[in-house]
Amino acid sequence: MNATLERIAVPTLALLASAVLFGLLLAFYAHVDPLEAFALMYQGAFGTWFSWQNTLTRAAPLILTALCTALPARLGLVIIGNEGALVVGGVAAAAAGIAVSGAPPLVVQTAMAIAAMVMGGLWIAFAGALRQFRGVNETISSLLLTYIAIALMNHFVEGPLRDPSSLNKPSTWPIGDANMIGTIPGMDVHWGLVFGILACLLCYLFQRFTTWGFAMEVIGGNPKTARMMGLDVSRYVLLACAAGGAAAGLAGMVEVAAIHGRANASLAVGYGYSGILVSFLARHHPAAIVPVSILLGGIGASGGLLQRRLDLPDAAVVVLQGIIFVAILASETLYGRLLKPKAAT
């Protein structure tokens, strides 16, 4: 079997297997007709133009937060602090937006984006620096930093930055309607989607065609060889962490500038954690992040319909996501063995 065909066949098999497993659960535990459920899911995720837009809107933040895990992963780091970078980025964006709110919208928006990316970048680069210079494991430090980021956000949003008129939903002052970035012309999807796709494209080109990208691959393959070659590993680690954090920070800025118009606790709704999943499923490959995010967004978009039409709990969709993830990850073992009968499952 040739490689391209395999690359399509293996995930398809995994998806089919997940569908069967999930269908069994629906049929025998929830007593719901699985075919009806799948038809509804298709309807809710991709069945109409509205559904597509719903899916893409949900995919947008995941594309950006996934990069936060994916970029450092090329160097062999496991960063799971995506949520924290998004949160600090969002708060920084709101603070910057409020600070310069009198300026022309484009200036305000640029300031917000820069503030968010710098803050998010520093946040993850801190985890990278701790690893390089203090030997602190980056997985745990980035997770701890997430909890700290959320606490800081709550403190600022309900304390120093609070708009007193945001009564029962404590929030910062608004950045102003004129400074919102709005939606992509012709669709009801915000600009975060474009930012995400562009960022993935940039990362892909960078990794593929630049010396730095090549150097990172060498480090990821074998740090000792890289050091012997004279590569400054720490510099690349910091760079990758900063870039990943900046992407997640930008996701926070988009939440503020395209959706909420202010920073509040709704920044921390789990996009960062979903981003980790996306990155691992995409095997940390920037080009694969986009379709995986869309798949995940689609499942999210269809979840509502399952609840409303079949009275399934929200958790049904989480179960499906879990099954799909495990199946796709497990199916990686099939690569190169699909034709051998013993591998057939």
Place this chain on the structure above:
Amino acid sequence: MIDKFNIGRRGLLGGAAAGAMTLGLGGTANAQKPLVLGFIYVGPRDDYGYNQAHAEAAAVLKKMAGVKVVEEEKVPETVAVEKSMESMINLDGATLIFPTSFGYFDPHMLKEAAKFPKIEFRHCGGLWAQGKHPMNTGSYFGYIDEAQYLSGIVAGSVSKSGKLGFIAAKPIPQVLRNINAFTLGAQSVNPKITTQVIFTGDWSLPVKEAEATNSMIAQGVDVVTCHVDSPKVVVETAERAGIFTCGYHCNQAKLAPKGYLTGAEWNWERVYVDMVESMKAGKAPGNFVRGGLKEGYVRTSAYGPAVPAAAKEKADAAKTAILNGSLAIYKGALKDNKGNTVIPAGTSYVITEPKLEGMNYLVEGVVGSTS
């Protein structure tokens, strides 16, 4: 156990078929189109608390003729709720939407209201204002602090240590009103009483809520109540430690047969049935709907076995006074717990006073801070 799940599902199966038909045939099949209502909850529908109070009322609506209810739970206060509303409108044909969490109001519901001017949106807890917000939106809420005041009277009468406890999520006006009303109620029977407040920081953190309850018990608090999404943990922890509790959102007497005194409960059924009736009559539901004990939007749980007759008498008397308008909960001179006068002497606020919806202080006798 599994039965509950099945009944719910069967109840909707018919609805699902009808929905699929509407979808396929563009709604032409049925001359008598049912009124489709969309309910959106921020947490699980069966949380023994805030969301359950709404879901119980929605379950009542399901039994009304010509009404179909679609529900979505655990929808975060982000673009997800916008998409849920759109999906209910586009795919289910919902014409009246109830987003029940406070954070859904601005900007999410307002955005959707502008997008769908023919759909009615009624939000729980928001502050709708004529001229400021579109006419196809509105808000409803209950003055549950009236019920909290009555809980406070009972708690104040029962407490031996003179220390009450209040576990709260965040220092927002709706929460502060409840803490203050509870305290003022208690002080009306025992002026020296204090209420200890612990903020957990979020609406659903069971371990922290249990910890907060325990640290209060360690400080000698002997009656606790709370304002979190699900009071279950607080009530059960208190019962286990042998102290008393006042419930919130729903009736939690079952969880604490010995120590449950009374509680402040929502009665959303009253609000929703009215709104649905006016929709069926071809009128838009009210835009600014508020009510307390008198309107039946809120109520108190039946007294538990530990409540002495004298306490019942005092609480019942206060209830009568609230119902006939002779008792104002918030009246001057009222000081906050930093010593500032927040309501001058001689001023008395009726419960509908808009200033109360922006409350940002804790009254004297409350141990705690709003930031």
Place this chain on the structure above:
Amino acid sequence: MASDLGLWSVPLAMIAGAIRVSTPFIFVSVGECLTERSGRINLGLEGTMVMGAMSGYGAALISGSPWLGVLVAALVGLMFGALHAVICQLPKVNDVATGIGLMLFGTGLAFFLGKPLIQPKAPNLGAIDLGWWSSIPQVRQALQVNYLFVIGIVLAFGMAWALKNTRWGLIVRLAGESVDAALAIGASVARTRLIATSIGGAFAGVGGAFLSLYYPGSWSEGLSSGQGLMAVALVIFARWDPIRCLWASLLFGAAGAISPALQSVGVTQGYYLFSAAPYVLTLALMIATCSPERSLKGAPGELGAVK
């Protein structure tokens, strides 16, 4: 009724908090410690723990016996651990990613199957009253100790001893340090890891049962706010030593009690920042105690995520 201990009640509350809150951390981290020592990482214990909480609660409800609930939780945890081990044994499968996938699957499945368990009330595990000698109610309350807490401590020491002194412990460590060395003495790496990962899962299941059957003591979807994930992270903090896992868990539990304890004695400003205390403290301790040279001391050589 209560004695006025003033600010002394804060450290007392922290000890009490450590005793009450740390048990799930102890079980999950000691279990994960064993798994990681065998050269396998299981990030999905959060999901296993939540499944344990749900199934334990359900079993206790149906049978009326909370201890049967604990047993069922352990079995469910065992199955989840075994599932993880079996999937990860397939060639080319990444164990970190699979763990994250199983975390999602476990939590989702627990919420899905646990819907009918939210309303009913299951019997709780009792506590041992170790504070009978004291007349101070705060002390008596702090010393309400659950059996699982004691079992957790015993397990941590037992695990440390077994890893060091038994043949089986040696095989586990060999499988984690060097596959070649393990093969050389004729041990099956796959079987060792399967057993170690399954036992780790069973521990996590029991940790979950503690949450639903003792403290806070009921089943709900918000029951775990990331305790399982944090406990896995604590293993790295504790440098793969079961006894240090125990200390780390106790420290983490104690730090979590700071915020409510301070508020209850009237220190009420900035409670969000106090709530972050456990995380800040852990991070600060790591920064202080790690150094580039000895950061990997104790790390199993075959562990992929920490190369």
